[in-house]
Amino acid sequence: MKISEAQHVLAQAKLLDARAQALESNMVSRLAEPGMVPGADKASFGDLMRDSVNQVNQTMAGAQAKTAAFLNDEPGASLVETMVAVNKAQVAFKSVVEVRNQLVQAYKDIANMPI
Template identity: 40%
Template sequence: MTDSISSVLSQIRAYQSQLGQAPRVAGDMARSDAIQGLQGLQAPGQAGAVSGPSFSETLRSAIDGVSAAQEKAGALQRAFERGDPGADLARVMVASQQSQVAFRATVEVRNRLVQAYQDVMNMPL
Protein backbone atom coordinates (compact mmCIF):
# COMPACT_ATOMS: atom_id res chain seq x y z
CA MET A 1 0.00 0.00 0.00
CA THR A 2 2.83 2.40 0.85
CA ASP A 3 4.52 1.76 -2.50
CA SER A 4 1.35 2.55 -4.41
CA ILE A 5 0.81 5.75 -2.40
CA SER A 6 4.36 6.93 -3.01
CA SER A 7 3.99 6.06 -6.68
CA VAL A 8 0.83 8.13 -6.95
CA LEU A 9 2.46 11.02 -5.09
CA SER A 10 5.44 10.96 -7.41
CA GLN A 11 3.11 11.02 -10.42
CA ILE A 12 1.24 13.99 -8.97
CA ARG A 13 4.52 15.82 -8.38
CA ALA A 14 5.59 15.09 -11.96
CA TYR A 15 2.30 16.47 -13.31
CA GLN A 16 2.64 19.55 -11.11
CA SER A 17 6.13 20.20 -12.38
CA GLN A 18 4.88 19.85 -15.96
CA LEU A 19 2.19 22.42 -15.24
CA GLY A 20 4.75 24.75 -13.71
CA GLN A 21 3.44 24.45 -10.18
CA ALA A 22 5.74 23.86 -7.27
CA PRO A 23 5.00 20.54 -5.56
CA ARG A 24 3.63 20.96 -2.07
CA VAL A 25 4.45 18.91 0.95
CA ALA A 26 1.48 17.44 2.79
CA GLY A 27 2.00 19.73 5.79
CA ASP A 28 2.18 22.97 3.75
CA MET A 29 -1.55 23.65 3.77
CA ALA A 30 -4.27 23.23 6.29
CA ARG A 31 -7.14 21.05 5.13
CA SER A 32 -9.53 24.01 4.83
CA ASP A 33 -6.97 25.92 2.73
CA ALA A 34 -6.62 22.95 0.39
CA ILE A 35 -10.37 22.89 -0.19
CA GLN A 36 -10.47 26.66 -0.72
CA GLY A 37 -7.66 26.31 -3.25
CA LEU A 38 -9.94 24.13 -5.37
CA GLN A 39 -12.62 26.81 -5.64
CA GLY A 40 -10.80 28.50 -8.52
CA LEU A 41 -11.03 25.40 -10.69
CA GLN A 42 -13.67 25.31 -13.38
CA ALA A 43 -16.02 22.51 -14.27
CA PRO A 44 -15.19 20.60 -17.47
CA GLY A 45 -18.03 22.20 -19.46
CA GLN A 46 -17.16 25.81 -18.63
CA ALA A 47 -15.31 28.20 -20.94
CA GLY A 48 -11.58 28.43 -20.36
CA ALA A 49 -11.33 24.93 -18.98
CA VAL A 50 -8.35 22.84 -19.98
CA SER A 51 -9.33 20.86 -23.04
CA GLY A 52 -8.54 17.18 -23.15
CA PRO A 53 -10.25 13.85 -22.85
CA SER A 54 -12.17 13.22 -19.66
CA PHE A 55 -11.55 10.20 -17.48
CA SER A 56 -14.64 8.45 -18.79
CA GLU A 57 -13.61 9.09 -22.41
CA THR A 58 -10.13 7.74 -21.72
CA LEU A 59 -11.54 4.68 -20.00
CA ARG A 60 -14.04 4.10 -22.79
CA SER A 61 -11.33 4.33 -25.48
CA ALA A 62 -9.14 1.90 -23.52
CA ILE A 63 -12.00 -0.59 -23.25
CA ASP A 64 -12.77 -0.14 -26.95
CA GLY A 65 -9.10 -0.88 -27.70
CA VAL A 66 -9.26 -4.09 -25.67
CA SER A 67 -12.46 -5.08 -27.45
CA ALA A 68 -10.87 -4.40 -30.85
CA ALA A 69 -7.82 -6.51 -29.91
CA GLN A 70 -10.10 -9.38 -28.87
CA GLU A 71 -12.12 -9.11 -32.07
CA LYS A 72 -8.93 -9.09 -34.17
CA ALA A 73 -7.61 -12.16 -32.36
CA GLY A 74 -10.94 -13.95 -32.84
CA ALA A 75 -11.05 -13.07 -36.52
CA LEU A 76 -7.47 -14.28 -37.04
CA GLN A 77 -8.27 -17.50 -35.19
CA ARG A 78 -11.34 -18.14 -37.35
CA ALA A 79 -9.32 -17.37 -40.50
CA PHE A 80 -6.61 -19.80 -39.41
CA GLU A 81 -9.20 -22.50 -38.74
CA ARG A 82 -10.64 -21.96 -42.25
CA GLY A 83 -7.16 -22.36 -43.72
CA ASP A 84 -6.74 -18.77 -44.89
CA PRO A 85 -3.15 -18.36 -46.16
CA GLY A 86 -2.87 -14.85 -44.66
CA ALA A 87 -3.45 -16.14 -41.12
CA ASP A 88 -0.39 -18.07 -40.04
CA LEU A 89 -0.08 -19.59 -36.59
CA ALA A 90 2.45 -17.03 -35.37
CA ARG A 91 0.16 -14.07 -36.14
CA VAL A 92 -2.77 -15.83 -34.49
CA MET A 93 -0.78 -16.55 -31.33
CA VAL A 94 0.64 -13.02 -31.11
CA ALA A 95 -2.81 -11.45 -31.54
CA SER A 96 -4.23 -13.84 -28.96
CA GLN A 97 -1.52 -12.99 -26.43
CA GLN A 98 -1.93 -9.25 -27.07
CA SER A 99 -5.65 -9.43 -26.43
CA GLN A 100 -5.09 -11.54 -23.32
CA VAL A 101 -2.55 -9.08 -21.89
CA ALA A 102 -4.83 -6.13 -22.69
CA PHE A 103 -7.76 -7.84 -20.97
CA ARG A 104 -5.69 -8.67 -17.88
CA ALA A 105 -4.49 -5.06 -17.70
CA THR A 106 -8.08 -3.83 -17.93
CA VAL A 107 -9.16 -6.16 -15.13
CA GLU A 108 -6.24 -4.96 -12.99
CA VAL A 109 -7.20 -1.32 -13.58
CA ARG A 110 -10.77 -2.14 -12.62
CA ASN A 111 -9.59 -3.87 -9.45
CA ARG A 112 -7.45 -0.88 -8.49
CA LEU A 113 -10.29 1.55 -9.13
CA VAL A 114 -12.61 -0.52 -6.96
CA GLN A 115 -9.97 -0.68 -4.23
CA ALA A 116 -9.40 3.09 -4.42
CA TYR A 117 -13.15 3.67 -4.18
CA GLN A 118 -13.39 1.39 -1.15
CA ASP A 119 -10.42 3.14 0.48
CA VAL A 120 -12.03 6.53 -0.03
CA MET A 121 -15.39 5.34 1.25
CA ASN A 122 -13.77 3.89 4.39
CA MET A 123 -11.90 7.08 5.24
CA PRO A 124 -13.04 8.67 8.47
CA LEU A 125 -14.44 12.17 8.23
Protein backbone atom coordinates (compact mmCIF):
# COMPACT_ATOMS: atom_id res chain seq x y z
CA MET A 1 0.00 0.00 0.00
CA LYS A 2 1.38 3.38 -0.95
CA ILE A 3 1.75 6.12 1.62
CA SER A 4 -0.88 8.30 -0.06
CA GLU A 5 -3.36 5.41 -0.01
CA ALA A 6 -2.64 4.79 3.66
CA GLN A 7 -3.12 8.47 4.43
CA HIS A 8 -6.40 8.44 2.51
CA VAL A 9 -7.65 5.40 4.46
CA LEU A 10 -6.55 7.00 7.74
CA ALA A 11 -8.36 10.23 6.87
CA GLN A 12 -11.53 8.27 6.03
CA ALA A 13 -11.28 6.35 9.29
CA LYS A 14 -10.91 9.57 11.28
CA LEU A 15 -13.89 11.10 9.48
CA LEU A 16 -16.04 8.05 10.14
CA ASP A 17 -14.94 7.96 13.78
CA ALA A 18 -15.98 11.60 14.16
CA ARG A 19 -19.34 10.79 12.57
CA ALA A 20 -19.84 7.85 14.95
CA GLN A 21 -19.09 10.06 17.95
CA ALA A 22 -21.46 12.74 16.67
CA LEU A 23 -24.15 10.12 16.13
CA GLU A 24 -23.70 8.81 19.66
CA SER A 25 -23.85 12.33 21.08
CA ASN A 26 -27.02 13.02 19.10
CA MET A 27 -28.62 9.78 20.33
CA VAL A 28 -27.81 10.55 23.96
CA SER A 29 -29.16 14.09 23.73
CA ARG A 30 -32.36 12.87 22.04
CA LEU A 31 -32.92 10.36 24.83
CA ALA A 32 -32.68 13.19 27.34
CA GLU A 33 -35.50 15.13 25.68
CA PRO A 34 -38.99 14.23 26.94
CA GLY A 35 -41.28 12.71 24.36
CA MET A 36 -38.49 11.89 21.91
CA VAL A 37 -38.53 8.15 22.57
CA PRO A 38 -41.80 6.48 21.57
CA GLY A 39 -43.25 4.57 24.50
CA ALA A 40 -40.63 5.91 26.89
CA ASP A 41 -43.26 6.70 29.48
CA LYS A 42 -44.11 2.98 29.58
CA ALA A 43 -40.54 1.66 29.79
CA SER A 44 -38.73 1.35 33.06
CA PHE A 45 -35.14 2.38 33.57
CA GLY A 46 -34.15 -1.28 33.74
CA ASP A 47 -35.79 -1.94 30.37
CA LEU A 48 -33.94 0.99 28.82
CA MET A 49 -30.63 -0.22 30.24
CA ARG A 50 -31.26 -3.79 29.04
CA ASP A 51 -32.12 -2.56 25.54
CA SER A 52 -29.03 -0.34 25.47
CA VAL A 53 -26.74 -3.17 26.56
CA ASN A 54 -28.30 -5.46 23.95
CA GLN A 55 -27.71 -2.84 21.24
CA VAL A 56 -24.09 -2.48 22.32
CA ASN A 57 -23.73 -6.25 22.27
CA GLN A 58 -25.11 -6.39 18.72
CA THR A 59 -22.78 -3.58 17.65
CA MET A 60 -19.79 -5.40 19.10
CA ALA A 61 -20.83 -8.70 17.49
CA GLY A 62 -21.15 -6.95 14.12
CA ALA A 63 -17.70 -5.41 14.50
CA GLN A 64 -16.26 -8.78 15.43
CA ALA A 65 -17.86 -10.39 12.37
CA LYS A 66 -16.52 -7.67 10.05
CA THR A 67 -13.07 -8.01 11.57
CA ALA A 68 -13.10 -11.78 11.06
CA ALA A 69 -14.30 -11.34 7.48
CA PHE A 70 -11.54 -8.84 6.74
CA LEU A 71 -8.84 -11.00 8.33
CA ASN A 72 -10.02 -14.01 6.30
CA ASP A 73 -9.87 -11.99 3.06
CA GLU A 74 -13.53 -12.57 2.33
CA PRO A 75 -14.88 -10.79 -0.76
CA GLY A 76 -16.51 -7.48 0.02
CA ALA A 77 -14.70 -7.06 3.32
CA SER A 78 -13.42 -3.50 3.48
CA LEU A 79 -10.77 -2.12 5.80
CA VAL A 80 -12.65 1.16 6.16
CA GLU A 81 -15.96 -0.54 7.00
CA THR A 82 -14.16 -2.78 9.48
CA MET A 83 -12.48 0.17 11.18
CA VAL A 84 -15.76 2.08 11.36
CA ALA A 85 -17.55 -0.91 12.88
CA VAL A 86 -14.78 -1.38 15.45
CA ASN A 87 -14.81 2.34 16.33
CA LYS A 88 -18.60 2.34 16.71
CA ALA A 89 -18.33 -0.67 19.00
CA GLN A 90 -15.64 1.06 21.07
CA VAL A 91 -17.68 4.24 21.42
CA ALA A 92 -20.80 2.28 22.36
CA PHE A 93 -18.92 0.20 24.93
CA LYS A 94 -17.29 3.28 26.46
CA SER A 95 -20.74 4.86 26.76
CA VAL A 96 -22.12 1.85 28.61
CA VAL A 97 -19.12 1.79 30.94
CA GLU A 98 -19.55 5.51 31.66
CA VAL A 99 -23.24 5.04 32.44
CA ARG A 100 -22.33 2.19 34.78
CA ASN A 101 -19.70 4.36 36.49
CA GLN A 102 -22.23 7.17 36.95
CA LEU A 103 -24.77 4.75 38.42
CA VAL A 104 -22.22 3.34 40.85
CA GLN A 105 -21.20 6.85 41.89
CA ALA A 106 -24.83 7.88 42.37
CA TYR A 107 -25.42 4.79 44.51
CA LYS A 108 -22.36 5.59 46.62
CA ASP A 109 -23.49 9.20 47.04
CA ILE A 110 -26.94 8.10 48.17
CA ALA A 111 -25.51 5.44 50.49
CA ASN A 112 -23.25 8.03 52.15
CA MET A 113 -26.03 10.59 52.73
CA PRO A 114 -26.73 11.31 56.37
CA ILE A 115 -30.16 10.31 57.55
